[in-house]
Amino acid sequence: xxxxxxxxxxxxxxxxxxxxxxxxxxxxxxxxxxxxxxxxxxxxxxxxxxxxxxxxxxxxxxxxxxxxxxxxxxxxxxxxxxxxxxxxxxxxxxxxxxxxxxxxxxxxxxxxxxxxxxxxxxxxxxxxxxxxxxxxxxxxxxxxxxxxxxxxxxxxxxxxxxxxxxxxxxxxxxxxxxxxxxxxxxxxxxxxxxxxxxxxxxxxxxxxxxxxxxxxxxxxxxxxxxxxxxxxxxxxxxxxxxxxxxxxxxxxxxxxxxxxxxxxxxxxxxxxxxxxxxxxxxxxxxxxxxxxxxxxxxxxxxxxxxxxxxxxxxxxxxxxxxxxxxxxxxxxxxxxxxxxxxxxxxxxxxxxxxxxxxxxxxxxxxxxxxxxxxxxxxxxxxxxxxxxxxxxxxxxxxxxxxxxxxxxxxxxxxxxxxxxxxxxxxxxxxxxxx
Ligand code: ASP
Numbered sequence: 001x002x003x004x005x006x007x008x009x010x011x012x013x014x015x016x017x018x019x020x021x022x023x024x025x026x027x028x029x030x031x032x033x034x035x036x037x038x039x040x041x042x043x044x045x046x047x048x049x050x051x052x053x054x055x056x057x058x059x060x061x062x063x064x065x066x067x068x069x070x071x072x073x074x075x076x077x078x079x080x081x082x083x084x085x086x087x088x089x090x091x092x093x094x095x096x097x098x099x100x101x102x103x104x105x106x107x108x109x110x111x112x113x114x115x116x117x118x119x120x121x122x123x124x125x126x127x128x129x130x131x132x133x134x135x136x137x138x139x140x141x142x143x144x145x146x147x148x149x150x151x152x153x154x155x156x157x158x159x160x161x162x163x164x165x166x167x168x169x170x171x172x173x174x175x176x177x178x179x180x181x182x183x184x185x186x187x188x189x190x191x192x193x194x195x196x197x198x199x200x201x202x203x204x205x206x207x208x209x210x211x212x213x214x215x216x217x218x219x220x221x222x223x224x225x226x227x228x229x230x231x232x233x234x235x236x237x238x239x240x241x242x243x244x245x246x247x248x249x250x251x252x253x254x255x256x257x258x259x260x261x262x263x264x265x266x267x268x269x270x271x272x273x274x275x276x277x278x279x280x281x282x283x284x285x286x287x288x289x290x291x292x293x294x295x296x297x298x299x300x301x302x303x304x305x306x307x308x309x310x311x312x313x314x315x316x317x318x319x320x321x322x323x324x325x326x327x328x329x330x331x332x333x334x335x336x337x338x339x340x341x342x343x344x345x346x347x348x349x350x351x352x353x354x355x356x357x358x359x360x361x362x363x364x365x366x367x368x369x370x371x372x373x374x375x376x377x378x379x380x381x382x383x384x385x386x387x388x389x390x391x392x393x394x395x396x397x398x399x400x401x402x403x404x405x406x407x408x409x410x411x412x413x414x415x416x417x418x419x420x421x422x423x424x425x426x427x428x429x430x431x432x433x434x
Contacts, residue, residue, distance in 0.1 A: 006206065007278040013210035014217055014286055021221025031222050039219035045212025048205045049283075049292040052198050054156045056295055057317040058169050059194040064313035065173025066188040074174065080422060081315050084415040085323040086359070091257055092249075092325035092411075093358045096332035097351055099249045105241035106340020113238045114341050114392065121391035146364075159366040162291065162321045169317075195313060199302075202295040209279075213286045224398065242337050243396045249329045250407050258414045266421035268305075276304035277413050284409040288401045291367035293409050294320040301413055306427045307420040315419050319412030320367050326407030327372035328362035330400055335379045338389035350383040357382040372404060373397050 004012075024034055068074045100106075146160075152168045155161035176184045259270040280297040287293060298316050301307045332354050339346050346354075361375040373394070377387040420427050 006209070007282060009210040010213050010279055010282040010286075013213035014282060017214035017217025017286075018221060020214070021218040021225075024218070024222060025225045034218055034222045038215045040215070041208075042212055042215030042219055045205070045208055046216065046287050046289070046292055048208075049287065049295060050289070052201055052205075052295055053291045054162075054165060055194065056198045056298070057162065057165055057321070058156075059191045059198060060298065060313035061166060061169035061317050062173045062176070063188060063191040063195050064310065064317075065170060066176040066184065067192070067310055068314070069177070071174065071177055074177070077311070077314060077419060077423065080419050081318060081415065084418055085319060088257070088261070088325050088411050088415060089323060089328050089359050089362060090355060092253055092329040092407075093332045093355045095252050095257070096246075096249045096329040096358070097336065097354060099245050099252070100333040100336040100340075101351075103241065103245050103248075104340060105245045106337040106342075108241055109238065109341045109392070117238075117395070118388065118391045121394045122388065159291075159368050159371070162366055163364070166318060166321050195309075198295065199299060202299050206296065206299075209283070213282070216286045220398070239393065239396050242333070242393065243400065245337070246330050246333045246400050247403060249333055250326055250403050253325055253329065253407050254410055258410060261414060261418060265418040266427070268417055268421070268427055273305065273413070273417060276300055277410060280409050280413065281406045284405040285402045288369035288398075288405050289367055290320045290324070290405055290408045290412070293405070294367070297409055297413055301416055305413075305417065306425075307416055308425055311420045311423060311425065312416055315416040316412055319415060320409075322363045323412050323415065324362040324365055324367075324372070324404075324408045325411035326404030327365050327375075328358045329407070330372055330404045331358040331361055331376045331379050334376055334390075334393050335383065335385065338380065338392055339383070339385045341392055342385065342389055344385055346383060353382050354379060367405075367408070369401055369405075370397070372401065 020038075021034070023029070024031070065074055068077065147163055147167050149155035149161065149164035149168060152164070155164035155168070176188055262268060262270045262273065277297070277300055280293055280300050283296050284290060284293045290297075294317065297320070298312055301312045301316065302309055335354050335358070336346060336351075339350075357379045361378045362372070364378075365371040365375045373390065376390060380387045380389060417427055
């Protein structure tokens, strides 16, 4: 296995996992075998990535900020980073709105199918609604309140706490810049070393990546087929236009928007970037989690694409938490699709509202599977579309989650390359990749 490049190994794992899953259904192999003997390998793999996500964010952000050396550099890089993250997110939501308004996938959903879907996924949708029940009647300043943890150790133990962890780590990095250097030095060195240790652990974990991805895909297929494959297939085809619309928008980000940004702001060839970032994209696809993919994104961006640790250790962990272009695009398409399917007209004001709330909701979405679907409820609420409508789009959500996570991760890496280029770096792809 040694000489096969990582992304080929992962692709092999991915394809053979899907093939195994399909074969086990076609030949009627007991699902128990997959569940008992294969799925755990995937769980071990994804858990080990998640295991290091929190320490990685803490170590890389603290050392990333502290190593910038002074606050003015921090505000320059920080300003650019946030600016580009917002820009790409707003472009994504806008593209989402354009495709869904032009293609109108919601208007062709037969009323019968719509009622069936609403009935079928009623309880599922209800559960998710409860999750955000509390959010609904809150002050518009609530996201600000949520960012500041009451207890930073507790924040490190929950998915939703990542933004709080980011906040605390940034604060700690800034404080380290503000105390006398001789006092701050040991702490900075500690976190810098911790960062290197974690990157080393990522290398260990990547040894099992192909097997982990095989197991994740095989288990996913068996799991999906378990819930009445014929029915699932019917619903998927009924929702084909919606799925196609989201995929078209996501494709536009990867094949038009990011390449354009590369052209405008860097000297890097998009093709070379794409080659370097591929392993991270494949992992994003198979884990549906940008947090779990973060360690690999960092490794690829630094080692294969030659971005300095200074930039990547600040820009990427921030992006994995707040920049989700794929999620915001998906949320705007889904919101309008549901409104169309339920026959509710949307004004221009509603559409502007969608851009705003989808941007905020994607910032607030944790980088874990399914987070975007839950946060979609906030977008629906803001335009007065009943949130039970998410029942309409739950069926293909697993697939869309995989693809939007790829876009989320690619967007983070794109902005990292841009920030590095505008900081005078000349990120490139080392010869050995040619
Ligand atoms: N799964 C996505 C991510 O981790 C979030 C989402 O849209 O559900 O990036």
